[in-house]
Amino acid sequence: MEELELIPGLNRSAFGGPTTTTVTQLTHVSKVFLEPKRREVFTDVNMRVKRGEFVALAGPVGSGKTTLVNLLAGLDRPSSGSIQVLGRETTRISGRELTSLRLTSLGLVPQVQNLLQGFTVSQNVELPLFFLGGGGRESRLSRVQEVLGLLGINADAERKVADLSVGEKQLVSIARAMVKDPPLLVMDEPTESLDPLVSELILEMLRGDNALRAKTLIIATHDKRIIELATRTVRMSAKIQA
Amino acid sequence: MRSITLLALAEGLGLRRTRLLMMGSVFVLIGSYSMLLLGASVGGLERLLFLVSVFLFSLLPTLLSTADTLSSGEGASVLQFLGARGRTVTAACLSAVLEAGLPGTIVGVILGLLFSNFVLGANGDLAGILVNLALVLASCTAGISAGVAVGVGFSWKNSS
Numbered sequence: 001m002e003e004l005e006l007i008p009g010l011n012r013s014a015f016g017g018p019t020t021t022t023v024t025q026l027t028h029v030s031k032v033f034l035e036p037k038r039r040e041v042f043t044d045v046n047m048r049v050k051r052g053e054f055v056a057l058a059g060p061v062g063s064g065k066t067t068l069v070n071l072l073a074g075l076d077r078p079s080s081g082s083i084q085v086l087g088r089e090t091t092r093i094s095g096r097e098l099t100s101l102r103l104t105s106l107g108l109v110p111q112v113q114n115l116l117q118g119f120t121v122s123q124n125v126e127l128p129l130f131f132l133g134g135g136g137r138e139s140r141l142s143r144v145q146e147v148l149g150l151l152g153i154n155a156d157a158e159r160k161v162a163d164l165s166v167g168e169k170q171l172v173s174i175a176r177a178m179v180k181d182p183p184l185l186v187m188d189e190p191t192e193s194l195d196p197l198v199s200e201l202i203l204e205m206l207r208g209d210n211a212l213r214a215k216t217l218i219i220a221t222h223d224k225r226i227i228e229l230a231t232r233t234v235r236m237s238a239k240i241q242a
Numbered sequence: 243m244r245s246i247t248l249l250a251l252a253e254g255l256g257l258r259r260t261r262l263l264m265m266g267s268v269f270v271l272i273g274s275y276s277m278l279l280l281g282a283s284v285g286g287l288e289r290l291l292f293l294v295s296v297f298l299f300s301l302l303p304t305l306l307s308t309a310d311t312l313s314s315g316e317g318a319s320v321l322q323f324l325g326a327r328g329r330t331v332t333a334a335c336l337s338a339v340l341e342a343g344l345p346g347t348i349v350g351v352i353l354g355l356l357f358s359n360f361v362l363g364a365n366g367d368l369a370g371i372l373v374n375l376a377l378v379l380a381s382c383t384a385g386i387s388a389g390v391a392v393g394v395g396f397s398w399k400n401s402s
Contacts, residue, residue: 075323096327099322099325099326100327102323102324102325103324103325104325110323114320114324116254116316117316118254119246119254120244122244123250126246127246127324128324128325131324131325137245141245145243157243158244176324
């Protein structure tokens with residue numbers, strides 16, 4: 001595999017991003033939760049996602065989709081096995097390096113939106129750019145405006161997140177993941193709380209980014225439309241445990 | 243559109259105006275008593291010990307307040323999730339606490355001077371007062387900075 005160069009900054013084109021073709025690779029990955037009681041979520045998972053792929057993670061509730069998303073995003077560590085994301089072995093790097101990788105190269109839409117309730121919509125979306133540094137206030141705000149416009153929530157830019165509906169919060173979470181234009185987007189049920197029309201718009205945009213700009217998408221979902229759009233579907237099965 | 247600043251970030255983390263006002267009032271007390279006692283102290287060792295205690299009295303409320311705010315609020319975990327660095331959060335908290343703490347200390351210092359001159363009838367020379375003022379502000383700033391750094395460090399590690 002080629003050496004990966006991570007370049008923090010704005011407007012990074014997917015074509016000018018990672019030089020590796022493998023974006024993420026899971027090798028013999030297992031996850032066991034020990035509390036409140038021992039539960040084996042999955043064992044010996046092997047998966048390779050190449051640049052430009054659109055992978056849907058499908059499966060029933062309890063099959064470990066969210067756990068897998070958290071592992072891919074470096075929010076959790078596997079019990080065994082190794083995970084490579086954009087050329088970095090995330091199971092071996094320090095917490096600080098993992099944070100940096102998440103900041104520079106990964107857009108994540110979690111199931112729980114994790115927004116700062118006291119901040120406005122635009123401030124929440126601006127946060128990743130603020131942490132990335134580089135570029136002035138004006139360029140940050142213009143990028144925020146651009147992404148909010150793409151998602152059709154420009155008019156809500158000055159509203160406090162606490163005043164938004166669940167669906168609107170989900171759009172803010174998606175905007176926040178997209179604002180730094182990361183080469184890899186990992187999403188957990190992104191369309192769950194959206195109305196069908198808005199879902200269509202989001203899916204069209206994601207599909208366009210994937211097809212035209214080789215952006216890699218990994219989406220955990222129950223949504224049949226996402227599964228149909230994906231270039232590959234990974235089906236996970238629930239383990240029944242006594 | 244409103245942009246993010248370090249002060250706004252601190253507010254998002256839970257260091258809101260009321261909490262900062264409370265911290266500011268603590269520093270009014272620290273400032274006034276330190277000027278009174280520093281003016282009355284005579285020996286070098288006595289002054290040094292007194293300045294160490296000003297440092298500690300500045301550090302402890304800052305540390306407890308920062309650590310408590312960050313641990314109980316949602317902010318720290320959200321920022322970690324987004325990939326924020328600890329030093330950015332420290333800078334945000336420090337700017338907010340200094341903004342509240344230093345004016346509080348200055349008000350306290352003025353009150354301390356007024357008390358010592360008009361209530362206690364002390365008449366220190368101007369150079370001595372200015373030296374005391376510099377020492378108190380330096381000790382308070384050092385205490386506040388150390389308190390924020392340790393407070394953020396504690397809560398940042400705990401929420402990762």
